[in-house]
Amino acid sequence: MSARKQIILGAYLGGVNHHTAWWHPDAGSQIDFSTFEHTARTAERGKFDFFFLAEGLALRERAGKVFDQDIIGRPDTLPVLASLAAVTTHLGLAGTINATFNEPYELARQFATLDHLSGGRTAWNVVTSFDAFTGQNFRRGGFLDRSQRYERAAEMIEALRTLWDSWDDEDLVADPGSGRFLGRPDAGAFAISGTQFDVHGRFTVPRSPQGRPVILQAGVSPQGRDFAARHSDAIFSPYGKLPEAAEFYRDVKARAARFGRNPEDLKILPSASFVLGDTEAEARERYEVLRREQITGQTAQILLEQVWNRDLSGYDPDGPLPDVDPDPEAPPIIQGRAFVHQDRFETVARWREIAEAKKLSLRELVIDQFERGPFVGTPAQVAQQIDDFVQNDGSDGLIIGSHLVPWGLDEFVDEVVPLLQERGSLRADYPDPAGATLRDNLGLPPLPRHSGRAAEAV
């Protein structure tokens, strides 16, 4: 193997799921800014590349009632990242923003503003949604058909790149002596026309330090992989374990090469969590307790209801899997939570086999199947596992979340980070005291200026 890969680290602040242990006596607010500030400062102390916030645009509901069994509610992504820009200096600031329920002009302004305010530390995780449920909160309703989701995302990225490049670096002259503020009379002029957008005019934000934010995406299906391999700087991989992870890594990097990109310019980043202990046995025990707390009988029932699309409240969580078939035709029982198991019958059949083979109850099956696969062990073991995973091309880095908000990341930074640094796989400090952008830190190449005219959609 050549030189050691430098591990890219993101910090994910959890919530709005069953992983985050709100029931823990030390658990803090999911809303108060101090939670976000502490986590971001801790990530910066650990020389992480970026902090990441997810987004949801409707509270999750079961049969028309909002979830109450686990965390719901969160602050708005971009204002939190803007506030974090004020209390951090090197950390990248990444957020999920929906391409369906936003329009290019406003979104381009928001990210360009954030990039100015943070000195070039912004990243955008592009998602599209196509559900009528979320659409009820917006002017256009659930207007986007599922078949158009990649078209919408591609045109949105294209439109934003055109807007971000609508000011040349030289357009902001601001010379009091000559009285010239703009370098040319039509600075910021743009025209975008496609199936999703038909907009023109002048953009209001001069070109930002990075030119554009780093683009992140998740993609699993062949179409999704192609999309991400073509448009993004980094992919959120769902695979946190070898060998599937390495297979995904090879596949997506090869796709990037087929699109004429240097595969090294596309970073692969699975999300990961960790459980530490002074001994391996202690860590394992902590993990066993945690996963049982995370998935109560009720949480297990709700996770399965999304696949069955039936009310399963009559089934004993400690009994066998429901003996009924899924009901794909009924109105969705669970709303506002992304549904990834596309074939319900196939999923149920597979789960029945697993439950049979491993003698698992309903709840045990859920614990087994909704496993995030955390790194478990002593700090030295976890450092070794992470390093081996990355050096063996499971990924280029990890997005680390802790089940304890906001204090969980401290343990990782205090105990695991120094060991990764000792191994030569994580930088001891940020490269430059000031001026380095997130792109620079991630080792991404400088951006060619984007014309916005020749490039085709999708």
Added chain:
Amino acid sequence: MPEHIHLAVALDGAGWHPAAWREPAARPRELFSPRYWTDLVRTAERGLLDLVTIDDTLALQTGTRGVPDERVDQVRGRLDALLVASFLAPLTSRIGLVPTVTTTHTEPFHVSKALATLDHNSRGRAGWQVRVSAQPAEAAHFGRRSVPGWDAARLGTDELPAELADLFDEAADVVEVVRRLWDSWEDDAEIRDVATRRFIDRSKVHRIDFEGRFFSVRGPSITPRPPQGQPVVAVLAHRRVPYELAARSADLVFVTPTPARGAEAVLGDVAAAVAAVDRTEEPLHVYGDVVVALDGPGESGADRLRRLDDVAGEPYTSDTTVFGGSAAELADLIASWHALGYRGVRLRPAALPDDLDRIVTDLVPELQRRGLHRAAYPEDSSLRGLLGLPTTVPNRYAEVR
């Protein structure tokens, strides 16, 4: 009548005079930098001011309102005001942060959670200046609807063409939705009851089910109720229709007395709007806008305005009173408006940072001597508290239970 008058400052670019960016102390290359905004708002906080507003639109500035141009000799470009305010939140601790957020092309759901988050991150210091997007250029930036062009001369009367009046009706609906979403979580909805494994009491999280002429929004918000319950809502208004928007929907109205229609007459106009919409709750607080150029070392404010006009090559005209003079004279003007019943003034510095610095070093002590400005911020005050608005804000959904 409150014992002192409230002081707001309107921040925009290099100041309100078009030639301000060419002043020796101006920082025209830094208008888009975090450092510039940090310095301005910290200065304002040093002056114990109530709030700063941060201007915004969804189009480039123009020399003449509503008429696109290709000038290269004036400031062009703005950052997103709400994100600037969010950036400033952790860097300040007392002053109110009031970005302009527009209502015509934006999503009420996004606006609501963004302002709620600003309120959370600033610990209860958020406000919102509501603004419609009336320019065709803004509509072209969104491509989803058209807005007819308008001729400023047509707006000289008290009435607006129907298409423009519609934008204000829509803005009222947007404020209504934003306010309902702020209330869609009751303050004590989050219970974290470990024994019953319930994170929230779901009977305290509400759909808003708004259906109006322009859009519908279901709710609830994804963001719990902001610390102030209802962050402060303000409207800048010059005539009947926007006065009525303010009277229906806002806590504060910024008005623009001029020699043609003085401070007392404008107050009467606002009172008429308040009566016309049957406002029953807390009285609408009226703030008078004034562009200020204060005397400095070796140059009077009036002389500076003349010099800036010479640099600009044309006389500066404003929608509101333009003041050039000493801090004492400005204090006289402010005191006279205060005596008429104005709750506050919003000062628009002709040049930044010069006039903001002078507001803080010259005007504020002058007003303090007259007992018209606070000597210190109160402990632990929200923006509502600073402004003398009720700090206990009933939740509309809790009331109906």
